[in-house]
Amino acid sequence: MISSKVKERAGCVIFTVAAVICVIAVIAIFVFMLIRGIPALGKIGFFDFLFGDKWSPDRLDTFETETLSGSYGIFKMIVGTLLATVGALAIGGTLGFFTAVFLAFYCPKKLKKVFSSMINLLAGIPSVVYGFFGIVFLLPLLANFAPNNGSGLLATSIILGIMILPTVVSLSKTSLEAVPRTYYEGALALGASHSRAVFGTMVKASRSGIFASLVLGIGRALGETMAVVMVAGNSVAYPDGLFGSFRVLTANIVMEMGYAGEVQQGALVATGVVLLFFVLIVNLIFGAISKRAIACGVNGKGFISKAFNKIFKRKEDRKENKQPGAFKSKLIKIKNKIGEVKDGVKYKINSSKIGAGFAIGSGILSASALLLVIGFIFVQGAPYLFTHPNLLFGEYQFNSEEITILPSIITTLMTVLLSLVIAVPIGICTAIFLNEYAQKNNIFVRLIRGAIDVLSGVPSIVYGLFGMLTFVVIIKGTSTILAGSLTVSIMLLPTIVRSTEESLKSVMDSLREGSLALGAGKMRTIFKVVLPSALPGILSAIILSMGRVISESAPFIYTMGSVISAMPSGYLDSNATLAVALYRLAGEGWYVNEAYATAVVLIVLVLGLNLLAEFIAGRLNKRLKGV
Amino acid sequence: MKNKLNQEYKQNISVKDANLWYGDFQALKGVCMEVPEKQVTAFIGPSGCGKSTFLKCFNRMNDLVPGCRIEGDFKIGDIDVYGKIDVNELRKNVGMVFQKPNPFPMSVYDNIAYGPRTFGITKRALLDEIVETSLKASAMWEELKDRLNKSALGLSGGQQQRLCIARALAVKPKILLMDEPTSALDPISTGKIEELCDELKKDMTIVIVTHNMQQATRISDKTGFFLLGELIEFGNTDDIFYDPKDERTERYITGRFG
Ligand SMILES: Nc1ncnc2c1ncn2[C@@H]1O[C@H](COP(=O)(O)OP(=O)(O)OP(=O)(O)O)[C@@H](O)[C@H]1O
Ligand SMILES: [Mg+2]
Numbered sequence: 001m002i003s004s005k006v007k008e009r010a011g012c013v014i015f016t017v018a019a020v021i022c023v024i025a026v027i028a029i030f031v032f033m034l035i036r037g038i039p040a041l042g043k044i045g046f047f048d049f050l051f052g053d054k055w056s057p058d059r060l061d062t063f064e065t066e067t068l069s070g071s072y073g074i075f076k077m078i079v080g081t082l083l084a085t086v087g088a089l090a091i092g093g094t095l096g097f098f099t100a101v102f103l104a105f106y107c108p109k110k111l112k113k114v115f116s117s118m119i120n121l122l123a124g125i126p127s128v129v130y131g132f133f134g135i136v137f138l139l140p141l142l143a144n145f146a147p148n149n150g151s152g153l154l155a156t157s158i159i160l161g162i163m164i165l166p167t168v169v170s171l172s173k174t175s176l177e178a179v180p181r182t183y184y185e186g187a188l189a190l191g192a193s194h195s196r197a198v199f200g201t202m203v204k205a206s207r208s209g210i211f212a213s214l215v216l217g218i219g220r221a222l223g224e225t226m227a228v229v230m231v232a233g234n235s236v237a238y239p240d241g242l243f244g245s246f247r248v249l250t251a252n253i254v255m256e257m258g259y260a261g262e263v264q265q266g267a268l269v270a271t272g273v274v275l276l277f278f279v280l281i282v283n284l285i286f287g288a289i290s291k292r293a294i295a296c297g298v299n300g301k302g303f304i305s306k307a308f309n310k311i312f313k314r315k316e317d318r319k320e321n322k323q324p325g326a327f328k329s330k331l332i333k334i335k336n337k338i339g340e341v342k343d344g345v346k347y348k349i350n351s352s353k354i355g356a357g358f359a360i361g362s363g364i365l366s367a368s369a370l371l372l373v374i375g376f377i378f379v380q381g382a383p384y385l386f387t388h389p390n391l392l393f394g395e396y397q398f399n400s401e402e403i404t405i406l407p408s409i410i411t412t413l414m415t416v417l418l419s420l421v422i423a424v425p426i427g428i429c430t431a432i433f434l435n436e437y438a439q440k441n442n443i444f445v446r447l448i449r450g451a452i453d454v455l456s457g458v459p460s461i462v463y464g465l466f467g468m469l470t471f472v473v474i475i476k477g478t479s480t481i482l483a484g485s486l487t488v489s490i491m492l493l494p495t496i497v498r499s500t501e502e503s504l505k506s507v508m509d510s511l512r513e514g515s516l517a518l519g520a521g522k523m524r525t526i527f528k529v530v531l532p533s534a535l536p537g538i539l540s541a542i543i544l545s546m547g548r549v550i551s552e553s554a555p556f557i558y559t560m561g562s563v564i565s566a567m568p569s570g571y572l573d574s575n576a577t578l579a580v581a582l583y584r585l586a587g588e589g590w591y592v593n594e595a596y597a598t599a600v601v602l603i604v605l606v607l608g609l610n611l612l613a614e615f616i617a618g619r620l621n622k623r624l625k626g627v
Numbered sequence: 628m629k630n631k632l633n634q635e636y637k638q639n640i641s642v643k644d645a646n647l648w649y650g651d652f653q654a655l656k657g658v659c660m661e662v663p664e665k666q667v668t669a670f671i672g673p674s675g676c677g678k679s680t681f682l683k684c685f686n687r688m689n690d691l692v693p694g695c696r697i698e699g700d701f702k703i704g705d706i707d708v709y710g711k712i713d714v715n716e717l718r719k720n721v722g723m724v725f726q727k728p729n730p731f732p733m734s735v736y737d738n739i740a741y742g743p744r745t746f747g748i749t750k751r752a753l754l755d756e757i758v759e760t761s762l763k764a765s766a767m768w769e770e771l772k773d774r775l776n777k778s779a780l781g782l783s784g785g786q787q788q789r790l791c792i793a794r795a796l797a798v799k800p801k802i803l804l805m806d807e808p809t810s811a812l813d814p815i816s817t818g819k820i821e822e823l824c825d826e827l828k829k830d831m832t833i834v835i836v837t838h839n840m841q842q843a844t845r846i847s848d849k850t851g852f853f854l855l856g857e858l859i860e861f862g863n864t865d866d867i868f869y870d871p872k873d874e875r876t877e878r879y880i881t882g883r884f885g
Binding site: 439440513514515516517518519520521532533 | 691693716725729730732733746794798
């Protein structure tokens with residue numbers, strides 16, 4: 001009995017500690033960024049930094065030198081970042097919106113699942129693979145119309161557009177599907193066609209949700225690094241037309257951090273702070289909108305159902321009055337009120353038909369984006385894998401004749417292993433603390449939730465910066481697999497915490513009560529009843545996290561190394577993960593075939609894990625339901 | 628302290644001046660009651676009058692509700708329920724069956740063995756025996772003996788509920804609390820559970836909340852009528868139903884019987 005009490009106490013302490021670690025991680029990231037960024041800002045001058053349009057750092061500038069000989073203005077890059085985001089939104093947002101409409105209302109039931117999971121898979125493809133695809137497919141294609149090799153604003157917008165597509169689609173689709181079906185039926189009852197019911201009523205009713213999905217897409221686009229670096233051109237300039245070369249904030253960090261001088265490094269960290277600031281704003285907007293979306297759902301319901309009630313009443317009136325003409329004019333008036341018909345019936349019908357066309361077209365286009373990216377890379381890369389098995393399994397080589405990526409594969413696996421070992425227990429314990437122990441509106445709990453929200457929005461390159469300034473310095477002074485794994489494990493925390501919490505929430509309280517009522521303690525209840533029920537969700541979060549580690553590259557370049565080296569002998573060695581290796585190989589132009597093959601390996605791994613996650617969750621769910 | 632932990636739980640419950648608040652809302656007002664041992668006591672009353680709340684005071688399930696405040700004397704035998712006791716030990720002795728069947732998502736066997744394992748029983752032979760006796764006690768052995776290793780979630784609603792009773796019986800409680808155990812079940816399953824109550828009261832005290840008055844008359848020895856957090860009348864079931872002292876009890880009963 002006594003020992004069980006000790007266990008309870010110990011459990012509570014462990015869960016709390018885990019939650020505290022999450023908070024500390026966030027605070028540490030912010031504090032370090034500020035500590036390293038502010039002196040540089042002071043030296044450069046706040047306004048000169050933000051609004052100066054000349055960026056030509058001098059490596060020799062230190063904080064001791066009286067005057068700076070380099071210039072550190074990031075305005076051009078701020079503009080570049082914003083333009084790239086707008087471009088991504090124009091392409092990915094539009095396509096995503098119409099695709100969501102397609103999936104929700106036009107897609108035949110049988111195909112819906114296939115289409116949805118194809119678009120979800122887009123989210124799993126590593127950003128270096130997108131960048132590589134941009135280099136080998138998109139740029140040559142665009143070069144036909146461009147004065148240059150095709151890189152620049154347009155290419156960046158297209159690649160980023162594809163990358164934010166799954167985010168926009170999945171959230172928009174959810175909110176479209178959340179609109180009560182009665183709205184749709186009501187609109188049909190008014191004589192609206194399918195398309196008009198969809199675009200006039202359903203889309204309108206879920207517009208806050210759709211808007212929120214676009215904001216989330218913006219967040220994703222702002223923080224993206226590697227794919228952009230590979231296709232943007234990266235000269236510090238205002239993009240001069242669709243094919244003008246430009247540089248975004250994230251690219252600035254990743255391109256110069258490796259050889260930065262003292263003030264320059266500070267300026268790069270400050271660039272990261274600016275980036276964080278943007279992302280935080282986007283997060284806040286997203287939070288505000290999704291709150292409103294929920295509120296609107298309620299109000300909208302009242303409003304629209306009231307409107308429909310009125311209409312049906314009038315229909316009955318008509319039966320009594322037998323005055324069809326009068327009814328028709330009334331009906332149009334009501335329609336006007338709902339805001340469906342503003343410019344006359346005919347025009348509306350046409351525009352919604354066009355909308356339907358767009359929806360179907362977008363759906364097909366989005367799905368083919370996946371097929372194109374994967375198909376193109378496979379066709380180019382897979383045969384090479386078979387003809388050159390040495391690439392995968394050979395003794396370590398790295399010369400103009402032959403290279404092997406086996407060390408990178410091993411490095412990747414080591415990183416996956418260590419980062420999961422660190423992040424999974426902390427993440428799960430934090431989620432348990434939040435869901436099972438904490439009281440709802442406690443300040444500490446709100447702090448942790450806020451911390452996790454913030455963590456999830458932090459761009460991966462900022463994690464990389466943080467890791468470089470802390471773990472690298474503390475551990476060995478140079479990049480190590482250990483430092484990289486630690487860095488990426490912080491990055492995994494928010495996903496693991498959130499999805500674990502979701503799955504814990506979905507476990508019914510009656511099970512907890514049942515266990516407690518039998519005299520079981522809280523720990524036993526959690527470990528024997530709650531966690532097993534939540535297992536499918538937790539497992540798939542873990543598997544997706546593996547995929548995430550494999551896909552990431554920005555956090556690793558300066559923490560873990562970017563050179564494919566000999567087989568690592570331990571966590572204190574430096575090496576490149578597969579994704580980083582692909583970045584290197586793609587950039588060098590010498591090893592195109594090897595790059596294709598590496599991309600194939602990456603895609604197979606990541607998509608395999610995605611499918612596995614889906615499969616396992618499905619299987620376990622079935623088992624839990626007792627079938 | 629140690630003495631208290633090992634104290635033998637008796638089977639009668641005695642409550643004096645129970646008041647309970649959920650935040651500012653007072654859900655129980657000055658309830659006094661003597662629940663006799665080895666009998667079936669039923670709580671009736673309109674929805675929201677505090678029956679479940681009162682029931683949950685006996686095994687301190689209300690501890691889980693944030694903002695819940697309890698005053699008054701709750702005694703089982705002479706153990707003070709809200710004194711310095713081991714709550715888990717209390718809940719072992721005071722079992723509970725809920726309105727909706729809540730089997731754990733594991734096998735029938737593991738469901739029943741859950742309680743004993745909680746209290747440190749790990750020997751397979753002993754567990755086997757407990758599972759068998761519990762299932763026999765809840766009249767399910769014949770039905771389930773061939774599917775002990777199947778998931779409990781595959782059972783019908785009525786079977787699930789009886790499994791939950793068996794699960795509660797497996798820790799050999801002295802008192803069994805049941806909160807509308809049959810409200811989600813069909814008449815046949817309901818009948819089986821009522822028979823079970825009759826059988827079980829030979830060994831334990833049963834307190835049951837029900838919305839079904841015929842059920843109360845069929846199975847209970849004592850009945851308490853609650854209204855808006857107050858215990859209006861408490862006494863022998865026959866007296867309550869055929870000779871109620873309070874006009875409100877009569878109105879409720881006739882209204883519902885009619
Ligand atoms: N967790 C809670 N927080 C706040 N108020 C509660 C809570 N649980 C119950 N109440 C309130 O306490 C009162 C009594 O609730 P209780 O569940 O005990 O009623 P009941 O008699 O069991 O009703 P029913 O027959 O519907 O089950 C109700 O007004 C209810 O709204
Ligand atoms: Mg109740």
